[in-house]
Amino acid sequence: MLLPRSLKEELIKYLFFSVAAVSIFIIFFIFFFLFQEAFPAFQEMGWDIFSTNWNVSEGQYGIGAAIFGTIIVTIGAMLIAIPLGILGAIFLSELAPYRLRVILKPIIELLAGVPSIVYGFIGVVLIVRYLQVSFDMLSGYSFLAGSLILGVMALPIIISMSDDAMKAVPRSYKEASLALGATKWETIKKVTMPSSISGISAAVVLGIGRAVGETMAVSLVLGNVMKIPIPPWDMFESTGTTLTSLIVRDMGEATGLQVNALFAGATILFVIVAIMSISSNILRERVEKKFKGG
Amino acid sequence: MNLRKGYSYSKGFLKELFKRDNWEFKKIICIISIVFSSLVAIIGFASVAMSVYVGDMLLKILLGTIAILLSILLFYSYVKLHKKKELASLIVFVVIVFLLAYYMPLFPPQYGLRSYDVDASILKFMIISIILIIVGILSASFSMKPLYNFTSKSSQASAYYFLTVAILLILYPLVIIVGNIVSNGIGGISWEFLTQDVSRHGTKGGVFPALVGTLLIMIGTVFIALPLGIGCAVYLQEYAKKGKIVKVIRIAVDILQGIPSIVHGLFGLAFFVPIFGISLLSGILIMGFLTLPIIIRASEEALRSVPLSLREGSYAVGATKWQTIRRVVLPPALPGIITGTVLGVGRAAGETAPIMFTAVVFMGAGVPTDLFSPIQALPYHLLELTRYIGAYPVDQNAWTTAFLLLAVVLGMNAIAIIIREKYRVEF
Numbered sequence: 001m002l003l004p005r006s007l008k009e010e011l012i013k014y015l016f017f018s019v020a021a022v023s024i025f026i027i028f029f030i031f032f033f034l035f036q037e038a039f040p041a042f043q044e045m046g047w048d049i050f051s052t053n054w055n056v057s058e059g060q061y062g063i064g065a066a067i068f069g070t071i072i073v074t075i076g077a078m079l080i081a082i083p084l085g086i087l088g089a090i091f092l093s094e095l096a097p098y099r100l101r102v103i104l105k106p107i108i109e110l111l112a113g114v115p116s117i118v119y120g121f122i123g124v125v126l127i128v129r130y131l132q133v134s135f136d137m138l139s140g141y142s143f144l145a146g147s148l149i150l151g152v153m154a155l156p157i158i159i160s161m162s163d164d165a166m167k168a169v170p171r172s173y174k175e176a177s178l179a180l181g182a183t184k185w186e187t188i189k190k191v192t193m194p195s196s197i198s199g200i201s202a203a204v205v206l207g208i209g210r211a212v213g214e215t216m217a218v219s220l221v222l223g224n225v226m227k228i229p230i231p232p233w234d235m236f237e238s239t240g241t242t243l244t245s246l247i248v249r250d251m252g253e254a255t256g257l258q259v260n261a262l263f264a265g266a267t268i269l270f271v272i273v274a275i276m277s278i279s280s281n282i283l284r285e286r287v288e289k290k291f292k293g294g
Numbered sequence: 295m296n297l298r299k300g301y302s303y304s305k306g307f308l309k310e311l312f313k314r315d316n317w318e319f320k321k322i323i324c325i326i327s328i329v330f331s332s333l334v335a336i337i338g339f340a341s342v343a344m345s346v347y348v349g350d351m352l353l354k355i356l357l358g359t360i361a362i363l364l365s366i367l368l369f370y371s372y373v374k375l376h377k378k379k380e381l382a383s384l385i386v387f388v389v390i391v392f393l394l395a396y397y398m399p400l401f402p403p404q405y406g407l408r409s410y411d412v413d414a415s416i417l418k419f420m421i422i423s424i425i426l427i428i429v430g431i432l433s434a435s436f437s438m439k440p441l442y443n444f445t446s447k448s449s450q451a452s453a454y455y456f457l458t459v460a461i462l463l464i465l466y467p468l469v470i471i472v473g474n475i476v477s478n479g480i481g482g483i484s485w486e487f488l489t490q491d492v493s494r495h496g497t498k499g500g501v502f503p504a505l506v507g508t509l510l511i512m513i514g515t516v517f518i519a520l521p522l523g524i525g526c527a528v529y530l531q532e533y534a535k536k537g538k539i540v541k542v543i544r545i546a547v548d549i550l551q552g553i554p555s556i557v558h559g560l561f562g563l564a565f566f567v568p569i570f571g572i573s574l575l576s577g578i579l580i581m582g583f584l585t586l587p588i589i590i591r592a593s594e595e596a597l598r599s600v601p602l603s604l605r606e607g608s609y610a611v612g613a614t615k616w617q618t619i620r621r622v623v624l625p626p627a628l629p630g631i632i633t634g635t636v637l638g639v640g641r642a643a644g645e646t647a648p649i650m651f652t653a654v655v656f657m658g659a660g661v662p663t664d665l666f667s668p669i670q671a672l673p674y675h676l677l678e679l680t681r682y683i684g685a686y687p688v689d690q691n692a693w694t695t696a697f698l699l700l701a702v703v704l705g706m707n708a709i710a711i712i713i714r715e716k717y718r719v720e721f
Contacts, residue, residue, distance in 0.1 A: 091461045273549075
């Protein structure tokens with residue numbers, strides 16, 4: 001190379017910097033293009049976009065029912081995933097002997113590796129049929145089926161992140177508690193859990209974000225009817241839809257303002273999930289800061 | 295006269311049994327109770343899972359009788375051992391045992407699942423089975439308490455029981471999913487299935503073009519995401535560790551990782567499809583963006599594990615920063631980077647939503663000739679087959695496709711784990 005050494009070094013540094021900046025550009029691009037496509041819907045519909053009036057023949061595209069469905073399905077999923085996930089994480093990090101842990105952790109990561117379309121397929125051939133027979137439901141396609149699948153899908157992320165959070169609690173904390181005569185369980189309850197609560201909440205927040213954005217599995221097992229079920233809390237007979245499954249259902253055939261409305265839904269999803277990611281990260285950073293000194 | 299004698303004798307016997315130091319007997323009672331309660335929970339779970347009432351009438355009556363006997367004995371021992379101390383848990387326990395004893399024998403088989411005409415009974419059946427599960431687990435964990443003489447160890451024992459139950463519940467869906475897919479799908483794998491085109495809406499023929507499409511997506515993803523991912527990780531770890539711009543980049547990577555796959559798909563539809571059309575290239579670009587954060591994370595982790603002393607040694611002999619990175623830092627970090635890449639590619643192989651509007655068609659694409667032609671892909675193929683279930687006889691092909699997809703994706707995960715274990719560099 002004829003370039004002087006220091007200049008070359010500088011150039012390489014800026015090359016790496018520009019590569020690193022790509023992810024910022026991607027985020028910016030994604031938001032820009034989503035919003036560009038969604039803008040006509042926001043402009044034309046105003047706040048009506050959040051109404052529950054979805055009527056393709058009249059040109060009314062309120063996505064309120066889908067937002068409602070997203071919330072209900074996510075709540076249902078979290079009722080399953082949060083308690084089980086935290087208990088599983090305690091088992092994994094505090095109770096399981098090393099050998100069991102070495103086997104269990106990859107197995108649980110395997111759960112995360114299963115593609116969402118496979119979950120959806122299993123949902124259709126097993127869970128929906130099971131619900132139809134066992135709970136005597138009309139079709140089995142319901143919020144309940146969606147919540148069950150989403151709960152299982154959100155489990156591995158909550159388990160592995162909470163496990164990391166509990167493992168990050170300094171050994172000295174636990175040893176101090178044990179030295180005072182506390183049992184292992186008392187130590188977990190009074191020392192490990194409270195000091196890792198930020199990390200566990202980060203895991204839960206990220207799990208919620210994952211559940212909100214999950215697409216294929218949910219769209220296959222929901223009834224995909226664009227209305228709020230009556231009564232809204234009926235998990236069994238209610239067939240609604242979520243933002244993601246609405247997009248999957250309608251994007252293929254949508255034209256005109258409907259496309260914009262679907263993009264508006266995607267923009268809302270993007271914003272929700274971005275907020276979730278950032279807050280989860282803030283929580284995690286707090287943990288890191290906390291244990292840095294101790 | 296005889297009766298009274300017998301009564302006083304049995305009273306004395308019970309008194310003897312529940313003396314504070316009659317440790318062996320207490321232990322046996324507790325263990326029987328734990329086993330029994332767990333059995334109740336398992337029966338309840340099996341009833342829910344298989345939609346049939348497991349266990350016939352005789353078993354139920356037998357278990358119910360044991361339940362009543364045990365509840366009386368345990369109640370007695372509770373009162374004897376702890377007069378007021380654990381009143382609350384005692385009340386809960388008695389209620390639980392009562393429910394248990396009540397529902398086990400009195401559950402008539404005609405409320406079982408097969409009576410479709412009585413729909414309320416089915417819900418009742420389910421609710422009762424779920425109650426059985428909860429009651430069994432609670433009762434078992436409560437039975438642990440006398441075993442440890444109500445010390446703080448006793449609550450530890452019940453907590454551990456709960457945790458074990460939880461981990462079993464977590465593993466259950468995995469067993470169901472993988473077990474069903476392997477047992478139903480492995481039979482359909484044949485040379486014809488792997489090498490023939492899709493025909494008759496997926497009811498006949500194979501998945502060859504879909505398999506090729508998925509492999510192409512995987513290869514293309516590596517070309518997009520690996521250079522960008524390594525570059526970003528090197529910048530973050532080696533050049534700039536702190537500062538505002540680094541913070542912004544990290545936040546961007548975080549957000550990128552969390553973006554739902556359908557949002558990626560819509561972005562591709564709005565950005566790439568107008569330029570490249572519905573094509574392999576659009577799919578590869580989107581999948582590259584999707585896997586980028588995974589690779590960045592893994593590479594950062596790998597770079598971080600290279601100790602500072604190696605770098606310092608390199609600087610000490612006069613190497614520049616770039617030489618140090620290329621010759622000293624990257625080689626030991628390579629296994630970690632490859633692991634992350636393989637994981638990311640595995641994820642890309644299984645995703646449907648990002649490519650469904652941007653790259654794939656169900657039939658007729660064949661093997662793509664260039665970057666700008668549409669492709670078929672396994673996950674999308676499975677989606678279409680799932681939609682046909684009930685309408686066309688696609689069940690066997692759907693199971694086989696699911697098995698194939700699972701094998702590809704989990705195979706990638708397994709490769710990643712093997713690489714990580716085999717080439718792990720210890721410092």
